[in-house]
Amino acid sequence: MIDAMSRGGSVEDVAIVGAGIVGLAHAWSAARRGHRVTVFERGAIASGASVRNFGMVWPIGQPPGEARAIALRSRDAWLEVASEAGVWVNRCGSIHLAHRDDEWAVLEDFAATAPELGYDCKLLTREEIARHTHAANPDGLIGGLFSLTELGVDPRSVIRTLPGWLSGRFGVRFHFGVTITDVEPGKVRGSEGRCWDAHRVVVCGGADFETLFPTLLRESGLRRCKLQMLKTVRQPAGWSLGPHLASGLTLRHYANFAAVPSIAALRNRIAEETPELDRWGIHVMASQNDAGEIIIGDSHEYDSAVEPFDKAEIDDLILRELRRVIRLPDWSIAERWHGVYAKHDAQPLFEADPLPGVHVRTGTGGAGMTMSFGLAERSWERWT
Known part of the structure; x- marks a missing residue:
C-alpha cells in the first residue's frame, strides 16, 4: 500500500x-x-x-503512447482491486473478427506495426479463432486479431x-x-x-x-453521447463466449486503427453499403458477464439527438449486424437500456x-x- x-x-x-x-x-x-x-x-x-x-477493459482500443500506457496501468489496477475486493474479473482477451477483405486488410496493416507500438496482439486464421471461441460465425470468416490485454468485469x-x-x-x-x-x-x-x-x-x-x-x-468541448445496448438471457449449459468479440465495424470506431492507411477503404465501403450504420454510429461487439449473459451493442447519438426515447431501429440494426459475425445458442433478449456519457473529441x-x-x-x-x-x-x- x-x-x-x-x-x-x-x-x-x-x-x-x-x-x-x-x-x-x-x-x-x-x-x-x-x-x-x-x-x-x-x-x-x-x-x-x-x-x-459492456464491462470491457479495452486497452487495444487506445492509440499508442500515453493513452495506451494509461489503459495498461488501469488494467494492472483492476487486477489488484479485483483480487483485494473480491470483484469478478475475466482475463479473456479480445478478437476483432474479419469477414470482409477490407476488414482483413486493416487488421493485417495494424498487426504489421503493432509490436513496435507496444501492442501485444497477433493475427489468427479462422481455424485458430475456432480454438479460442465457438461464437465466431465461420461463414465468410477470413481471420481475426487476438489481443491478450482485455479484461471483463461486471459494471x-x-x-x-x-x-x-x-x-x-x-x-x-x-x-x-x-x-x-x-x-x-x-x-x-x-x-x-x-x-x-x-x-x-x-x-x-x-x-x-x-x-x-x-x-x-x-x-x-465536451459532448453528450447516447448509446443503446442489450443483454441476452443466460446462455445454456455453461456456454462460454471466450474472448470479447468485435466485428469489422469496430475498426472505424477506435483510435488505435485511425492511422492505418487501409481504414479509409473500409469506412467508404460501410458508408456506401450501409449508411444507416453511420447514421446511428453503430459498431457491434459482444462480451459475457459472470452470470453467463451476453452484453451486446452499441450505437452513438450526440448532443441534441440525445433523447430519453430509444429507437427500435437501432436495436434491430445491432442485432442484424451481430448475427452476421457471431453465433449464440440463445439470442433471447432479457434487457434493453441506454446510457449517456461525456466525450471530448480531442x-x-x-x-x-x-x-x-x-x-x-x-x-x-x-x-x-x-x-x-x-x-x-x-x-x-x-x-x-
Missing part, C-alpha cells in the same frame, strides 16, 4: 463528487496514499454510464461492491443521496446547506454539465482545475472502465 506519509507528503481531507467509476478510481488512488476520503453521490447508488456498458457489481470495500479497507466515507451544489477552495456544500471541509476536491460528474461549473463545462479525458485545490475529471468518452484507474493514478502523482 502507498501512503502519503511514507512518500514524504501530507495527509489531506479529500472530497470526491460522484461515485461512478471515475470517482471511485480517484477515491481509491487517494485512499491508498493515506488520505482521508469522502465520496458524495446524489443517487442512492451511482446509476449513470458506469453501470450501462453493475463493481459499482455496488467497491464502495463497501473502500469503506472497510481504507475508511473511505460515502454520503449517498447527497447532491453537492457548490464547491469552493477548501469546502463543498450540499443541497440541504450542510458544508464539508476538504483540502482537495475532485469533481467526477460524468454527463452532468449543469450542477457544478456549468460555464466551464459548456465551453469545454482528449481521452477532460481535466480542468477551476479553483485552487479543485479538479474536474470527466469525459472518458465511453472508456471509463478502461481508463479511470490509470487516469486517477496519474492525477494523484501530479498532486502529491
Whole structure:
C-alpha cells in the first residue's frame, strides 16, 4: 500500500463528487496514499454510464503512447482491486473478427506495426479463432486479431461492491443521496446547506454539465453521447463466449486503427453499403458477464439527438449486424437500456482545475472502465 506519509507528503481531507467509476478510481488512488476520503453521490447508488456498458477493459482500443500506457496501468489496477475486493474479473482477451477483405486488410496493416507500438496482439486464421471461441460465425470468416490485454468485469457489481470495500479497507466515507451544489477552495456544500471541509476536491460528474461549473463545462468541448445496448438471457449449459468479440465495424470506431492507411477503404465501403450504420454510429461487439449473459451493442447519438426515447431501429440494426459475425445458442433478449456519457473529441479525458485545490475529471468518452484507474493514478502523482 502507498501512503502519503511514507512518500514524504501530507495527509489531506479529500472530497470526491460522484461515485461512478471515475470517482471511485480517484477515491481509491487517494485512499491508498493515506488520505482521508469522502465520496458524495446524489443517487442512492451511482446509476449513470458506469453501470450501462459492456464491462470491457479495452486497452487495444487506445492509440499508442500515453493513452495506451494509461489503459495498461488501469488494467494492472483492476487486477489488484479485483483480487483485494473480491470483484469478478475475466482475463479473456479480445478478437476483432474479419469477414470482409477490407476488414482483413486493416487488421493485417495494424498487426504489421503493432509490436513496435507496444501492442501485444497477433493475427489468427479462422481455424485458430475456432480454438479460442465457438461464437465466431465461420461463414465468410477470413481471420481475426487476438489481443491478450482485455479484461471483463461486471459494471453493475463493481459499482455496488467497491464502495463497501473502500469503506472497510481504507475508511473511505460515502454520503449517498447527497447532491453537492457548490464547491469552493477548501469546502463543498450540499443541497440541504450542510458544508464539508476538504483540502482537495475532485469533481467526477460524468454527463452532468449543469450542477457544478456549468460555464466551464459548456465551453469545454465536451459532448453528450447516447448509446443503446442489450443483454441476452443466460446462455445454456455453461456456454462460454471466450474472448470479447468485435466485428469489422469496430475498426472505424477506435483510435488505435485511425492511422492505418487501409481504414479509409473500409469506412467508404460501410458508408456506401450501409449508411444507416453511420447514421446511428453503430459498431457491434459482444462480451459475457459472470452470470453467463451476453452484453451486446452499441450505437452513438450526440448532443441534441440525445433523447430519453430509444429507437427500435437501432436495436434491430445491432442485432442484424451481430448475427452476421457471431453465433449464440440463445439470442433471447432479457434487457434493453441506454446510457449517456461525456466525450471530448480531442482528449481521452477532460481535466480542468477551476479553483485552487479543485479538479474536474470527466469525459472518458465511453472508456471509463478502461481508463479511470490509470487516469486517477496519474492525477494523484501530479498532486502529491
